[in-house]
Amino acid sequence: MVQVSLPTPAxxxxxAVATATLARSTGPTLPRRGLERLDLMLLxxxxxxxxxxxxxxxxxxxxxxxSRFPNRVELWxxxxxxxxxxxxxxxxLEIDDAEALMRILCGMAERLYPMVxxxxxxxxxxxxxxxxWELFExxxxxxxxxxxxxxxxxxxKLLDPAEGAGERRYLVQSLAxxxxxxxxxxxxxxxxxxxx
Amino acid sequence: MKKALVYxxxxxxxxxxxxxxxxxxxxxxxxxxxxxxxxxWAGRPELEGQRSHLEALIASVLPYARHLxxxxxxxFGEESGPIWIGPSDKGAGHSLRLVxxxxxxxxLKLELDDAELADLVRVLDQLRLDSRVKVxxxxxxxxxxxxxxxxxxxxxxxxxxxxxxxVAVLALATALAVLLPPPPARQPSRPAAAPxxxxxxxxxxxxQP
Numbered sequence: 571m572v573q574v575s576l577p578t579p580a581x582x583x584x585x586a587v588a589t590a591t592l593a594r595s596t597g598p599t600l601p602r603r604g605l606e607r608l609d610l611m612l613l614x615x616x617x618x619x620x621x622x623x624x625x626x627x628x629x630x631x632x633x634x635x636x637s638r639f640p641n642r643v644e645l646w647x648x649x650x651x652x653x654x655x656x657x658x659x660x661x662x663l664e665i666d667d668a669e670a671l672m673r674i675l676c677g678m679a680e681r682l683y684p685m686v687x688x689x690x691x692x693x694x695x696x697x698x699x700x701x702x703w704e705l706f707e708x709x710x711x712x713x714x715x716x717x718x719x720x721x722x723x724x725x726x727k728l729l730d731p732a733e734g735a736g737e738r739r740y741l742v743q744s745l746a747x748x749x750x751x752x753x754x755x756x757x758x759x760x761x762x763x764x765x766x
Numbered sequence: 767m768k769k770a771l772v773y774x775x776x777x778x779x780x781x782x783x784x785x786x787x788x789x790x791x792x793x794x795x796x797x798x799x800x801x802x803x804x805x806x807w808a809g810r811p812e813l814e815g816q817r818s819h820l821e822a823l824i825a826s827v828l829p830y831a832r833h834l835x836x837x838x839x840x841x842f843g844e845e846s847g848p849i850w851i852g853p854s855d856k857g858a859g860h861s862l863r864l865v866x867x868x869x870x871x872x873x874l875k876l877e878l879d880d881a882e883l884a885d886l887v888r889v890l891d892q893l894r895l896d897s898r899v900k901v902x903x904x905x906x907x908x909x910x911x912x913x914x915x916x917x918x919x920x921x922x923x924x925x926x927x928x929x930x931x932x933v934a935v936l937a938l939a940t941a942l943a944v945l946l947p948p949p950p951a952r953q954p955s956r957p958a959a960a961p962x963x964x965x966x967x968x969x970x971x972x973x974q975p
Contacts, residue, residue, distance in 0.1 A: 683884075687776065687881045687884065687885075692859075743884075744834075744835045746880065750888045751888075752894065752895060753891070755907070756835050756908050759832060760836040760910070760911075764910070764912060
């Protein structure tokens, strides 16, 4: 006889991100491309969730980063290290801050995974998928225009309906692959690409 | 008594069967000996295998997903091995090829879309992070890629454009330089007689002091 058991809540998906108290981290800081991608992925999550900005702060508090990011402004200040931003901050983002942002991103991607999945699934009706993409891209474009420097070629490429489509899909696909318990390690490794 | 752990996602379900290793003091729902596993897909054939197959699946799928996050689409797994995963020939999807260990059984090729791949990655993540699974599974740790590896993201045309363009410009400049007529050789001019060009100094006038 086989006794079947499902994953217990302790081992279910948000567990890895729920206990996200960071020790003092050492290691390389995020390279420019890593900073850009981290902020763009957070922007994607904001485009998927209408109340994304508040949700990020709420998640930050629930993950134990309340003292690091007590409000939206502190979160925004860290994200402004992205060189694509209109109001870009000079200097490197501290690795502790970067890791906290990664934990928040993975937790948020986990929360929005059903929505991300419907965007990527071929099993959904094509017309419905097209409408969802249109909605997502509309919001994402608005956020890009509002916050990013339109003179940068990478921003212009992302805003281009045809040329940026592949990049936008790649961002959503990345969100699907970094959501969940093991996503953090993949995200961290990918953002540190070419950092050493 | 056999125990089974089940990990569910929307498109697939992974079921791992085994026993607690009593000699290692494992009790309850812990799984120290893995006897088999099955992977059920919605509308696809069910996959099953032994521990080595599961390890091969993890060792192929997770690095593939890791590289996809970095924007690198390349295959993982040995060509002659039981599992291979890579970009699909048919488009933006992914191909998962499984070779049966039983002689005479043909290999199976599954085409997955991005959502199905994400579901597969999540069930494998759930398995490897489950504290009840005491079986040491060989899972490669994700590491940042070097700049040399990242360049593979670019298509070969774009990678070759700069060096080929440079060589072409150099060849063109060399050809033009060769085609230009050489400048006429100038005769070395002899210096003229110095006394004819210089006036003799004027004699001092008598009225001057």
